[in-house]
Amino acid sequence: MSTESSYYVPEQSKLPIITATGMGLMAYGAASWVIGGGNMVFTAGLIIMALVMFKWWSIVIDENMRGLANDQLKRSYVLGMLWFIFSEVMFFAAFFGALFYLRVIVNSWLGGDAAIGIFDDTPTDAAVANNALLWPGYEADWPPMVTPDEAANGANATFIGPDEAMSFPGWSKMLGWLPLWNTVILVTSSVTVHIAHTGLKNNNRKQFVGWLGFTVLLGLIFLVLQAEEYIHAYQHMGLTLDSGIYGTTFFMLTGFHGAHVTLGTAMLAIAWFRSLKGHFSNEDQFGFEAASWYWHFVDVVWILLFFVVYVFD
Amino acid sequence: MAHGPATLADGWRAYIARWVFTTNHKDIGTLYLWFSFAMFLLGGAFAMIIRAELFQPGMQLIRPEFFNQMTTMHGLVMVFGAIMPAFVGLANWMIPLMIGAPDMALPRMNNLSFWILPFAFAILTSTLFMEGGGPNFGWTFYAPLSTTYAPDSVNFFIFAIHIMGASSIMGSINIIATVMNMRAPGMTYMKMPLFVWTWVITAFLLVAVMPVLAGAVTMMLMDINFGTSFFDAAGGGDPVLFQHVFWFFGHPEVYIIILPAFGVVSQIIPTFSRKPLFGYSSMVYATAAIAFLSFVVWAHHMFTVGMPIAGELYFMYATMLIAVPTGVKVFNWITTMYKGSLTFETPMLFSIAFVILFTFGGFTGLMLSIAAADMQYHDTYFVVAHFHYVMVAGAVFSGTAAIYYWLPKWCGKMYNETMGQVQFWVAFIGFNIAFMPQHFLGLAGMPRRYADYGLQFADWNMVSSIGAFIYGGAQLMLLYNVIATIRNGKPTTEEKTWEGAEGLEWTVPSPAPYHTFAKPPEFK
Numbered sequence: 001m002s003t004e005s006s007y008y009v010p011e012q013s014k015l016p017i018i019t020a021t022g023m024g025l026m027a028y029g030a031a032s033w034v035i036g037g038g039n040m041v042f043t044a045g046l047i048i049m050a051l052v053m054f055k056w057w058s059i060v061i062d063e064n065m066r067g068l069a070n071d072q073l074k075r076s077y078v079l080g081m082l083w084f085i086f087s088e089v090m091f092f093a094a095f096f097g098a099l100f101y102l103r104v105i106v107n108s109w110l111g112g113d114a115a116i117g118i119f120d121d122t123p124t125d126a127a128v129a130n131n132a133l134l135w136p137g138y139e140a141d142w143p144p145m146v147t148p149d150e151a152a153n154g155a156n157a158t159f160i161g162p163d164e165a166m167s168f169p170g171w172s173k174m175l176g177w178l179p180l181w182n183t184v185i186l187v188t189s190s191v192t193v194h195i196a197h198t199g200l201k202n203n204n205r206k207q208f209v210g211w212l213g214f215t216v217l218l219g220l221i222f223l224v225l226q227a228e229e230y231i232h233a234y235q236h237m238g239l240t241l242d243s244g245i246y247g248t249t250f251f252m253l254t255g256f257h258g259a260h261v262t263l264g265t266a267m268l269a270i271a272w273f274r275s276l277k278g279h280f281s282n283e284d285q286f287g288f289e290a291a292s293w294y295w296h297f298v299d300v301v302w303i304l305l306f307f308v309v310y311v312f313d
Numbered sequence: 314m315a316h317g318p319a320t321l322a323d324g325w326r327a328y329i330a331r332w333v334f335t336t337n338h339k340d341i342g343t344l345y346l347w348f349s350f351a352m353f354l355l356g357g358a359f360a361m362i363i364r365a366e367l368f369q370p371g372m373q374l375i376r377p378e379f380f381n382q383m384t385t386m387h388g389l390v391m392v393f394g395a396i397m398p399a400f401v402g403l404a405n406w407m408i409p410l411m412i413g414a415p416d417m418a419l420p421r422m423n424n425l426s427f428w429i430l431p432f433a434f435a436i437l438t439s440t441l442f443m444e445g446g447g448p449n450f451g452w453t454f455y456a457p458l459s460t461t462y463a464p465d466s467v468n469f470f471i472f473a474i475h476i477m478g479a480s481s482i483m484g485s486i487n488i489i490a491t492v493m494n495m496r497a498p499g500m501t502y503m504k505m506p507l508f509v510w511t512w513v514i515t516a517f518l519l520v521a522v523m524p525v526l527a528g529a530v531t532m533m534l535m536d537i538n539f540g541t542s543f544f545d546a547a548g549g550g551d552p553v554l555f556q557h558v559f560w561f562f563g564h565p566e567v568y569i570i571i572l573p574a575f576g577v578v579s580q581i582i583p584t585f586s587r588k589p590l591f592g593y594s595s596m597v598y599a600t601a602a603i604a605f606l607s608f609v610v611w612a613h614h615m616f617t618v619g620m621p622i623a624g625e626l627y628f629m630y631a632t633m634l635i636a637v638p639t640g641v642k643v644f645n646w647i648t649t650m651y652k653g654s655l656t657f658e659t660p661m662l663f664s665i666a667f668v669i670l671f672t673f674g675g676f677t678g679l680m681l682s683i684a685a686a687d688m689q690y691h692d693t694y695f696v697v698a699h700f701h702y703v704m705v706a707g708a709v710f711s712g713t714a715a716i717y718y719w720l721p722k723w724c725g726k727m728y729n730e731t732m733g734q735v736q737f738w739v740a741f742i743g744f745n746i747a748f749m750p751q752h753f754l755g756l757a758g759m760p761r762r763y764a765d766y767g768l769q770f771a772d773w774n775m776v777s778s779i780g781a782f783i784y785g786g787a788q789l790m791l792l793y794n795v796i797a798t799i800r801n802g803k804p805t806t807e808e809k810t811w812e813g814a815e816g817l818e819w820t821v822p823s824p825a826p827y828h829t830f831a832k833p834p835e836f837k
Contacts, residue, residue, distance in 0.1 A: 007414075007415050007495075009336060009420050010421055011336065012330065012331070012334035012335060012336060013336055013421045014334055015425075016334075016421055016422070016424035016428055017333050017334065017424070017428050019425050020425055020428035020429045020431075021432070023479070024433070024476065027432070027433070027436055027469075027472035027473060027475060027476045028436050028469065028472070030468075030472050031436070031468040031469040031471070031472045032468075032469075034468050034534070034538045035465045035468055056421075072495075073418075076418035076419055076491075076495075079489065079490040079493055079494060080419060080422075080486050080490055083489055083490070084486060086520055086521070087486075087520045087521075087524045090525055091525070091527060093525065094524065094525040094527075094529065094558055094561075095528055097558070098528075098543065098554055098558060101554055101557060102543075102549065102550060102551065102554065106550065106551040106554065107549065109551075110549060117621075118623075126619065135546070147548050148548070148549055149548060158547060158548075159545070159549075241535070241539050241541050242539075242540030242548075244542055244548040244549045245542055245543075245548055245549030246549070247541075248535070248541035248542050248543055248549075251541075252532075252535065252541065
């Protein structure tokens with residue numbers, strides 16, 4: 001530990017260069033994998049990353065247990081986590097923005113009814129020509145069950161639309177609709193993680209450990225249901241990544257959300273294992289709090305998704 | 314390591330370990346600066362190849378496919394490898410010194426942010442040697458050229474962008490945490506040096522838009538390999554969507570490049586005018602206003618894409634608004650100099666050149682912002698000339714000014730003033746010979762990114778190439794000056810290298826000790 005300073009500045013560390021090596025191997029490996037070069041390099045990078053992340057967190061936890069982290073350093077960690085979550089918000093913003101643009105603007109251009117102005121819904125000549133010359137027969141509709149390709153080229157099309165969409169099936173079939181259950185589960189889990197947090201603040205360890213464990217369980221159930229939904233989409237609904245823009249936006253938005261749920265569940269699970277070992281207290285709970293902030297963020301993204309991807313079709 | 318950093322005298326293993334495992338903000342700043350200079354020379358070499366080919370009409374030296382790879386790689390390497398890391402290097406060195414912090418807030422992550430870059434650029438550069446060649450679709454990588462029609466190496470490009478984005482985000486989070494959490498007592502926000510202010514706003518922009526770039530390249534990756542149709546109208550997508558997503562990143566990106574440059578110049582001009590900066594608070598608000606506007610003007614890069622007239626008008630007027638806060642800045646720099654006791658050392662020369670040439674580049678930007686006029690200028694050499702006036706005479710000149718200004722503080726040696734001034738004049742003259750004629754070429758209708766051109770463009774292209782070679786030579790002189798200063802420069806130990814300099818970084822000895830401000834200084 002640096003003797004001159006109350007702010008803990010670690011001396012040399014081997015962690016970053018190993019992490020950078022792992023990331024470099026993963027990046028190179030992923031690229032060579034997608035062009036058919038095998039996944040050896042990628043896997044090697046992944047293993048290095050997994051090990052070094054484990055080690056890095058262990059060291060930071062250990063430093064904290066030894067009292068090296070003063071209040072100021074903890075504030076740095078808090079700022080780091082909050083701005084990281086902000087960067088994640090912007091990542092999702094790109095995909096939500098793409099969805100709105102495709103749904104509202106692109107679709108009406110392809111269908112030939114993009115309006116002249118906000119108050120005049122006469123289609124522009126360009127939109128009409130676009131539809132008649134390039135994609136004859138395509139009608140703008142959301143969710144698009146027929147792709148422009150399919151409308152214009154029939155059986156020769158590359159992109160074939162889905163047989164069924166994920167939309168709201170009507171009130172009578174609502175209880176069998178997975179997205180609704182997933183929404184219930186995620187919203188509940190946001191509440192349970194908050195109950196666990198309250199338990200920690202009141203030094204009620206039983207409440208903390210129990211409700212945190214329950215939150216992790218809910219996260220896992222969500223992931224299982226999501227997998228079930230994907231399998232159903234691929235096997236029974238003809239809804240895949242290549243079924244035009246609906247499949248594209250559906251799988252990319254829910255898929256990235258699912259990836260973040262996986263990460264959030266892992267963070268909460270680590271916090272839970274630590275809570276079993278007696279970590280965290282009323283004053284010292286950053287590791288858990290960071291995971292719970294992330295979890296709330298993932299929950300908010302889902303609610304947005306639920307409305308724009310599933311409900312308002 | 315409590316006894317200071319390892320030197321070569323401690324053996325090469327300890328010396329290498331110092332740089333690879335370091336958590337010291339000064340070491341990491343130095344790494345960033347040297348890395349960015351290496352990338353600057355690499356990107357410069359690509360530029361020299363481009364200008365050599367364009368020296369005369371017809372194809373002389375390289376094949377057109379290779380020319381496309383050169384324009385693409387020149388842009389990517391200069392933007393992501395040279396200019397951005399150079400300013401991150403300056404931020405690492407100077408922000409803790411300027412706000413009285415013992416180090417950056419998260420020192421190990423700081424090291425990680427740097428060491429990702431060599432891997433990212435090794436991957437990116439290696440694409441040049443792959444089958445089908447490297448990225449050949451321009452640094453803006455518009456779909457479908459970068460998806461449907463791209464070489465296989467585009468996948469390496471995508472993942473290289475991913476990890477350098479991760480590096481930028483981590484570096485920016487570190488800067489934000491440092492500025493928000495590590496200021497010395499008394500260093501309130503409105504007392505921070507302007508370089509710190511511009512950087513914290515830049516860091517905010519980076520955290521906001523690098524994830525959007527990640528989104529854009531992810532969509533490309535999915536379209537290329539996994540059958541999605543983001544950018545393919547056949548599936549209901551739209552190639553124009555790519556341009557929207559890219560420029561939502563890309564426009565803030567150009568301010569990410571120029572805002573720290575504003576900060577550097579705002580430090581240097583008061584020093585050599587021996588007057589405090591005129592209108593400090595208006596400078597801060599102007600920077601914030603520019604950052605805000607950068608999020609709402611992106612489609613001015615796409616006037617010819619077929620937007621509805623309402624969109625064209627909105628993006629035109631919003632873009633013109635940026636001239637207001639930028640004008641505030643230019644007037645403040647000039648007013649700082651007004652009635653000051655000016656001296657013209659090398660950093661000041663580069664800063665004055667910055668103000669003049671950047672303003673010039675700003676005015677051509679204003680011309681380009683007129684949607685109707687842009688129909689004529691779009692994708693011509695006029696655009697190339699415009700953004701080189703702001704990127705090179707803007708960012709690179711101010712970066713060079715920063716090197717001369719702070720070099721004595723970094724290494725405790727003074728550079729040779731004559732050599733510095735000679736380098737300035739060679740760079741200044743070379744730059745203008747290279748890029749001024751490109752305005753004329755563009756107005757006459759020469760399109761950008763072509764390996765060949767009509768005979769009517771021959772004369773100005775030859776002039777431009779000669780200027781480019783002179784400017785390239787000036788960078789070798791800069792390298793020589795820096796190395797000569799480090800090896801044989803006149804030692805200086807004074808805390809205040811420059812008579813008129815103000816700020817905490819001028820209260821520590823030269824060279825700055827390995828650890829500074831272990832106890833936070835009291836700032837009044």
